[in-house]
Amino acid sequence: MEYARESNRVIVRLDPQDEVIKSIRSLRDELQIDSGFMVGIGAVDRVTLGHYDVEDQSYSEETFTGQFEVTSFSGNIGPDKVHAHIELGKESFDTLGGHCSEARVSGTFEIAVFTGETTLSHERDAETGLDVFTLNN
Secondary structure, eight states: OEEEEOSSEEEEEEOTTOBHHHHHHHHHHHHTOSSEEEEEEEEEEEEEEEEEETTTTEEEEEEEEEEEEEEEEEEEEOSSOEEEEEEEEOTTSOEEEEEEEEEEEEEEEEEEEEEOSSEEEEEEOTTTOOEEEEEEO
């Protein structure tokens, strides 16, 4: 992983075999990011996707392998959590998407992290069962 920090953003490049979410956690800890939103594109060859059922308040996950274009990657970063969603293009031009628990870079992965001053700590929401961020200044 390489990165360049600017005033309120960090530009990140991940290389083949880098684990995306683990790398973002490492970046968060190293740069002490308590508030960030991220976007990215790239290519991965393994990804674990999750889908949340609000009614049952449970996640189901599945791991996919193959050559995937990352057509969209977005999420937020808090001191206690990295929350990301990903959309993947397959060779057939079909797409997969969902909550991204982890992904392994196959070619490159380019991310922009936009940082702020509002800490994005997460708490469990009783109604949905989701960990939602709280707005603590």
